[in-house]
Amino acid sequence: MAEKVVLAYSGGLDTSVTIKWFIDEGYDVVALCLDVGEGKDLDVVYQKALDMGAVESYVVDTKEEFANDFVSYAIYGNSMYEGKYPLVSALSRPLISKKLVEVAQETNADYVAHGCTGKGNDQVRFEVAIKALDPTLKVLAPVREWTWSREEEIDYAKKHNIPIPINLDSPYSIDQNLWGRSNECGILENPWNKPPEDAYDLTKNPEDAKDESEELLITFKEGLPTALNETEYPLDELILKLNEIAGAHGIGRIDHVENRLVGIKSREIYETPAAKVILTAKHDLETITLTKDIAHYKPVVEQKYSEQVYNGLWFSPLSDALRNNLKDMQKDVTGIVRVELYKGNVIVTGRHSEKSLYNEKLATYTSEDAFNQESSVGFIDIFGLPTKVKSMLDNEVDVYD
Amino acid sequence: MAEKVVLAYSGGLDTSVTIKWFIDEGYDVVALCLDVGEGKDLDVVYQKALDMGAVESYVVDTKEEFANDFVSYAIYGNSMYEGKYPLVSALSRPLISKKLVEVAQETNADYVAHGCTGKGNDQVRFEVAIKALDPTLKVLAPVREWTWSREEEIDYAKKHNIPIPINLDSPYSIDQNLWGRSNECGILENPWNKPPEDAYDLTKNPEDAKDESEELLITFKEGLPTALNETEYPLDELILKLNEIAGAHGIGRIDHVENRLVGIKSREIYETPAAKVILTAKHDLETITLTKDIAHYKPVVEQKYSEQVYNGLWFSPLSDALRNNLKDMQKDVTGIVRVELYKGNVIVTGRHSEKSLYNEKLATYTSEDAFNQESSVGFIDIFGLPTKVKSMLDNEVDVYD
C-alpha cells in the first residue's frame, strides 16, 4: 500500500508540482488548504488538488480561528520582530501545522509535507511545530530536496500538464493572510533599490492615497479591538475591513532588512494596514490604562514573545507562559481611541478609558492641582541620595542635611 | 555680605520674577543663560538679567557642546523614553546643571537655583545633576516654594516692573532645544482633546505640508549623521537644518501620555522633526550593519539608558557605562540612507554601507544562491530537539532518527 502524505497545499505552482512529484515517488497525497484571510477561493483550490491527483482534498476556512487564537496574542503583545515586522507569516505557520497534524492523524498518514525552500524561516516553523504536536510524524520538504532551477520546475510542470500561472514572470515571492502580506525577491534583493509600485498590493502609495483624512474610532476591550466607529465586528472581519480602510490611505508599508533565524539578513516588504492602525491605537490606549511599572516591563515580554513566534516556537511551554502573561497584562486595556488616517499616517488625536490612570487633578497646572509639590523635596532628597553619596566620595567631602 | 545664588535664567516671566524675588530675600543673583538651540537672542537676555537686578549676567552659546556631548548619545542609543519621547528636555538639563556648577564655583556662590515647579521631572534632573557635580552646593527652587497662582505671579511682576510677555494668555508650557520642542498644559490636559494647531511651532500639519515629496541622502559615520545630500555639517547645524527641512513636511509630531518620574501620567506634545528623520534613517542603517546578536541586545541597553537620562541620572557611573557601551556598538554604523519626506512620513527607500552584513549571494533566490540549503536539515534537527524531547515526554513516545 502506498504511503500517505498530507501536504499543505496553496493551489500555486510549487505545491501543484509537489503533488505530482509525490505521486511519481509513489505516495498517496492528501491536500490541505486553509483560508487564513488572503481571499482564497477554496472551491477552486479543492477541485484543483483533486485534478492534480490528490487522493483527498481538504479545504478549511480558518479565518476566525486564526484571528481569535493566533493574531489576538500578537495584538496583546504589540508583536513586532526587530521592532518592525508584525509576524504576519510567522502567525499562520503554527495554525497550518496544527491542521496538518489533525488531518494526518484523521487519515492515518505517516508523513506531512510543506512547500518551503531550505533557506527561509518557514521550514523551521513548520517542522518544529509539527514535532511539537506529534513527534511520530515525519516531515517531507520536497522543494528543499529538489535542486531545480525555475526553468526546470516549469519544464516539469509542462510535462505533467500542471497549469502554469499567467504571472509566471513575477519576480516576487509572496505570502499573505489577514494580518498582512509579505514580499521578497527580485529587484528587492538589492537593499539600495527603492521598491517598485508593483511590489505592493494592499496599500496605496501615500502620494496616491486619498486627499481627505478620515477619522476613525476604535474600541478596545481587554486588549483587543471590538468595534470601528462604534460598530462591533468579530476580530477577523474587523481586521479585513480595516485593511481596506487603512490601505486606501497608504498606511502600513514596511521595508525592512531582517535577521532570519537561519543566519542571513533578508530584505522584506510588508503591507500591514490594519495591524499598523490597531497596534498604534492600542499602544496609545496602554499609555493611560497600564501602570508605569507594567508599561516599562511589558516590552521585555513583548520582545521575547516576538522572537519565540518568529523562530517557530509557537508550541512550547515558554510561548504558552508568555501568552498568558501578555493577556494578563491587558485586563485593563479597555477604552476608545480616535485616530486620523491620512496619507500613510495614523495619528492618534484622543484616547479615553474608564480604566484610565491618567488623573487630571494630579496632572493639571491649573488651580485645581491636587499634587502635593512639597513631597517632591523629600522625594528628590532620597531619590538623589545614592548620587550624592557617590559624589561625596569622589569629591572627598561630607555634606549632610 | 549677601549670599550669592546662580540662577538658570531663561529671560521669561518665571525666572525674571525669580531674580526679583531673590533680591527681595537678600541674595545677590548671578544669571546664567545658555543657548541650546532654541534660537535665543543671547544679547537681549544678557541685558534683561542685569535690568532685573542681577549682579552678574552670563550667556553662553552651547549648541555645539550640546549636540556633540549630549544629543550624540541619544542618537547612538536611539533614545526614546517609553518608545515615544526622544528625551528633548532631559538632554539639556544636565548641560545646564554643569554650567550652573561651573559658574557657581567660579563666582564662589553657595547656591544655585532653577525655575522648575514641584511636580515635573526637571526639578529632579537639575537637583540630582548638581549634587552629582558638587555635593556642597545648595539648590534653591523658588517656584516650588511659592504657592502663587498665575494671577499672583503677574501681580508680583507688575508691582516690580517686570515686563509682562505679550503671549501671557498662552495656555502652554513650552521647552525647546535643537533636538525638539515640548508642550504641555491647557486644553492638552484632557487626553481626549485633539491638540489645536497653535500647540505646534516647528512642524506643519501634514495636511498643510508640501505636496511634493523630497528625497534626502543622509550620511552616517560611526553612528552619527555627518552630511545631508552629501554636504557635510557639524552636528548642531545639521540638526537645525534638518528641523527646518523635515518640519516643512509635517514630520516629527508626537502626542504622548507619559509616566513621569514623580508618579503621575502627563500628556505631552513634542515636535522633533530632525530627530525623527535621523533616528529612522539610522535605525535602518543598523539593520544592515549590526550583527543580529547586537541588534537583538541593543534595545535592552537603549531602554535602560533612556530611563536613566529621563530620570535625571545623567551623571552617574551607570550612565557613563551605558554611553560607552552604546557608542561601542556603533563602530560599524557607517553608510548612507536615502529617505523620502512626504506629509508626515519618513520613508527609507534605500540603504548602503561598506560595512554591510547583508550578503546578496546568501539572500538571493536566483541561481546565484550561495546558501547551502542542505545545512538546514541538520540545523532544524538540533534547533527543534528540545521541542521534540518535550513532545516525546508529553506524548509518551520515543522517536529517534
Added chain:
Amino acid sequence: MAEKVVLAYSGGLDTSVTIKWFIDEGYDVVALCLDVGEGKDLDVVYQKALDMGAVESYVVDTKEEFANDFVSYAIYGNSMYEGKYPLVSALSRPLISKKLVEVAQETNADYVAHGCTGKGNDQVRFEVAIKALDPTLKVLAPVREWTWSREEEIDYAKKHNIPIPINLDSPYSIDQNLWGRSNECGILENPWNKPPEDAYDLTKNPEDAKDESEELLITFKEGLPTALNETEYPLDELILKLNEIAGAHGIGRIDHVENRLVGIKSREIYETPAAKVILTAKHDLETITLTKDIAHYKPVVEQKYSEQVYNGLWFSPLSDALRNNLKDMQKDVTGIVRVELYKGNVIVTGRHSEKSLYNEKLATYTSEDAFNQESSVGFIDIFGLPTKVKSMLDNEVDVYD
C-alpha cells in the same frame, strides 16, 4: 469621640510605647498582632495590648496563610533580592498590611499605624500596601515622628509603666518569620567586622554544627515542597521543621550589604535555613524539568519580581502578573531531590522527575547514543553563518561552501 487607630502590634518595646503615646495623643488604639511563624505567644501579646490600654486587641495565627499565599511565590520565583536576600521581612509586610486594613474596616477606624523608623524599607512597604488596599485610610508612623533617642524612649516607658525587656541592651534590631530572621545594627554597622555569634539564633556556626552529614529527600509538586523524606506536611509546617533540621547543620547564614529602597546601603545578617535548602533543591529540580528557553528567561522575571516585593509593591497589577507568570512556569516542576546537609553545605546528590526533559539516550556517550551527530554539521554551518559573514567582510574574502 476619639479617633481610632489600628496599630500593628508586636508586643515589644517600640509598639508598646506607641500604644501609650497614641492614648496620650487622644486616640483609641486597636492592637493587631499576627503570628507569621516567629513563635510568638499570642495569648501573652493579646493581654499585654489590653494592659497597655488598647481598647481592643486582635491576635491572629496567619502562619498557614503566610506560607500558602506569600512565601509560595517566593519559592516559585526563587526570590533573592540582589541574588542574596530571600525577602524575609518583605514577604510579611503585605500580609500584615492586609490584616490592618481588614481590621480598620471592621472597626471603622480612620487610621492605621506601624512602628517603623524613617530610614528603612518597611515603612514604604506598609504605607504603599495600605494605600493599595484602601486609599481612604490614613497611615500614622509615630516612631518616625518622634525624634527620641533610645534613652528618651526608655524614660518615656518607665514613666508610663511599660515593661522594659531584659535584653534591652541588645544592640540588634531583629525581625523574624517562618521564612527567616533578619538582624542589623550594632557592631554589624561596620562591614569589616565579623558578625559575633550572638547575632545568630536560628543557625549553628558551621564549625559547631553536627559532625555527621544528613541525607534528606525533598518532594516537590508544581514548584512547591510537599514532603520531607516522603512524609507530607503543609507548607508552613514543612518550612518550620526544615528550619530546625537545616539550622542544626549551620545552613542558611547570609551576610549582605544591600541597597535599600530609600537610597542607602545597609549591612544585614539573615538566617534562612529552610529557604536555603528549599531553593537549592527546587532550582536543581528545575534543571531537569524546565525547557532551556524557560530556564534562560525565568531569571528575568525572578529578578523583577524580587525587586517589586522588596520595594513594597506586592499589591500592584505588575506583581499580580508576575506571580501568575512565575506559577505558570512551575507546572512541570514536580519530582524529588536528594540533598546532603553538612556543616553549612546543601549538596544535591540526585534529582528525579517524571517530567524530566533530561534524555539519557540523547545525552549518553555509550553505544546507546541516539543523538544524530551528523546534524551538527548543518547546525554549526547555520549557527555560525552570521559570524562567517562578518569575518568575510572584515577579511575582504568571499568563501562559500
Added chain:
Amino acid sequence: MAEKVVLAYSGGLDTSVTIKWFIDEGYDVVALCLDVGEGKDLDVVYQKALDMGAVESYVVDTKEEFANDFVSYAIYGNSMYEGKYPLVSALSRPLISKKLVEVAQETNADYVAHGCTGKGNDQVRFEVAIKALDPTLKVLAPVREWTWSREEEIDYAKKHNIPIPINLDSPYSIDQNLWGRSNECGILENPWNKPPEDAYDLTKNPEDAKDESEELLITFKEGLPTALNETEYPLDELILKLNEIAGAHGIGRIDHVENRLVGIKSREIYETPAAKVILTAKHDLETITLTKDIAHYKPVVEQKYSEQVYNGLWFSPLSDALRNNLKDMQKDVTGIVRVELYKGNVIVTGRHSEKSLYNEKLATYTSEDAFNQESSVGFIDIFGLPTKVKSMLDNEVDVYD
C-alpha cells in the same frame, strides 16, 4: 604535495589516533598543544606528537595569556552559565582556536582540526571561532566523522602502535584548565546517581577536608584579584595557588544538569575551587563599591555574556562590546575581602574599600545618624502615588492630601 592540517593536540588517545588517521588519509599533520593550566608536561607532548608522525609539533605555555585575556573577563562578569557553571572549557576554546589559526597561517595550512565529538558544545566553539578569525580555513572534525565505538578506536590504536593509556577503563570524559575541571559520562549520566569520589580530582570531599578553618585576605584592583594575604601574584599564579588552598577545604564542587547549545541536557561535574572563592569575594566587594543602579543592571549583561561565551561566540562584535562594558563597570571594584574557608564553605566575614559607597553615618541607628528621616514622608508619597491612583480608580474614591 600533501595537504596540511593543524590539529589541536592534547597528547591523549583521541587526538593521537587522529594524527595517525590524518596521515592515513594523506595529510601532513602539524600538532599544536597548549598548556592552559592543567599541568601538562609540554616536552612529553611535543615528542609524542612527532612520534605519532606529525611533521611539526608546537607546544605553547599560554597560562598567562589565558588568565589575563580570557579568564579575566569571566571575573569581571561573574560569569556563570545558568547561574552555575563558571565557563571553564568555554574559556579555553577561543584561545586554542586563536593559536590554531596563527599556526595555520604561519605554516600555510589549509585545514585545522579538533578532536571533539558531534554532540557537544566544543565543536561549535572551535568551528565558529576559527571561522571568525579566518573564514578561508577549513575545519576538520575526524572524531565526529568516524562512527567508531570505543572498542573500534582501541583496535585502531593497537594496530597503529598508539600507546594506550593505563586508565583506559576510566568512564569519564575530562577537560581541565586553570579555571577548573569538568567531568561527564559514565555513572554520572543518570542524574539520580550521586557522583562517586573518583569523579573529583581538584577538591576534597567537604567531609574529608581540613578540620580547621582558614582565613584569607583577597585583594582586588579594578575587579581582578591581585594578592592573597597581601602577597601579590600574577593572575594565573594566583588562581593556581588558590585552587590548591581552596580545594583542600572541599570548596568548588558543582553538580549541574545543563542545557547544551546543541539541544540536549547534560549532567556535568565541575570543580572550580579558585573560581568559587574569587567570585564569592568579588561579588561581595561589589556590594559596597557598585552603585545600586549598576548592581541591578549588571546581572543582565553578565547573563548575556555568559551565554555568548558558552555558545562559542567569543569572537564577535557583541562579545567585544560586552567585555568592554563589564570591565567598565569594574573601575571602582578595588578593596580587600576577608573570607573563611571551611569544609566547602567560603564565608565572607569582612569587606573594605576606599571606594566604598556604604556610608555608616547614613546607615547607623545610633545617635550619629545623618539620614534625614523626614524626607521619607515625601518620598513615600510620590513613590506610592501610582499605586494610590490605581487604588482610587479601583475603589471609586478620590483622596488627595
